[in-house]
Amino acid sequence: MLTLYGVYRSRASRNLWLLEETGTPFTLVPVIQANRLKAPLAPDAPLNTLSPAYLAMNPAGGVPFLTDGALKLSESLAINLHIARSRGGALGPRDAAEDAVMQQWALYAVASVEPHAIGIMYALRDYGAGTPAATAAIDAMKRNLERPFGVLDGVLAAGGGHLVGGRFTVADINMAECVRYAQSEAAFLAGYPALDAWLKACQARPAFRAMWARRLAEPE
Ligand SMILES: N[C@@H](CCC(=O)N[C@@H](CS)C(=O)NCC(=O)O)C(=O)O
Structure with missing residues (x-):
């Protein structure tokens, strides 16, 4: 259990x-x-x-x-x-090769995406939207995200909208949850069309929506 x-x-x-x-x-x-x-x-x-x-x-x-x-x-x-x-x-790996690639994307998510994406969220929380300090911090985070977002955009465009095996897997969940922190920057994300469409498709899934509804019901 x-x-x-x-x-x-x-x-x-x-x-x-x-x-x-x-x-x-x-x-x-x-x-x-x-x-x-x-x-x-x-x-x-x-x-x-x-x-x-x-x-x-x-x-x-x-x-x-x-x-x-x-x-x-x-x-x-x-x-x-x-x-x-x-x-x-x-949603899990079918073989050792898929397992390895899922681990690769989890590490890429946590090392190359999450720190910068969550930095956007912290800048908004700590300085307030539209303040010069927030804008400066967010611009720096976006510069750090250009490379990984470009990588993901290319992989998703080539992979039929999924990271591993041409199907929705744990790799998509792990990455989507790290990219999500940058979602307030809609125009920036729109510059990576395959990444943007993939994130929206991930979040349109009934399981994400059920989880999100419970999250919103929780006290802040
Ligand atoms: N890398 C860890 C980070 C865990 C983490 O920092 N969690 C936050 C909540 S999202 C937390 O517990 N913060 C309060 C604390 O560390 O005392 C993971 O992905 O599980």
């Missing part, structure tokens, strides 16, 4: 999306980010990423975290690759 620790308003969203896609039964244990609480170490604080009980289980401290029997996993994209391999059906 899978137990996922986290909340919808966190990187657990990518796991919750895949679990929804695959109809996999799981238990969700709410663990909130400590930085969203005024007093995360107060005795009555909800379980959070600084709670000693949580850190005892997951020394990495962030969410999500997964247990599958004796297996304990942190890192959202590694969690998704495990779920896809063990329960993903066609």
Whole structure:
């Protein structure tokens, strides 16, 4: 049985999306980010990423975290690759070669896309939309994204709108969840037509929409 620790308003969203896609039964244990609480170490604080009980289980401290029997996993994209391999059906790898390419895209997502894309979200949150500081930070992030977005645009155009195997897989979920952070920059994304169309198609899937509705229903 899978137990996922986290909340919808966190990187657990990518796991919750895949679990929804695959109809996999799981238990969700709410663990909130400590930085969203005024007093995360107060005795009555909800379980959070600084709670000693949580850190005892997951020394990495962030969410999500997964247990599958004796297996304990942190890192959202590694969690998704495990779920896809063990329960993903066609969303998982069909052979070792696909498995390798799915790992490649997960690492590319987390190393070359996520830091810059999430930087856009943080700039908007920290400086406010339209402020000179936000505009400067977002412009810098967009410059960093030009190369990976160009790469993805070419691969998606050549691959029939999917990253691996000509079909929707965990590789698309992992990448889409990292590209999503840049989505406020609609005109920038539109400059990469295959990437833009792919992201919209990923997010039009019933499983994404179900996950997203639950995320929006969660307190901010
Ligand atoms: N690379 C990790 C990042 C985990 C992470 O930083 N999660 C955030 C929430 S999206 C978090 O828990 N932040 C609060 C904390 O680390 O205390 C992953 O992909 O799982």
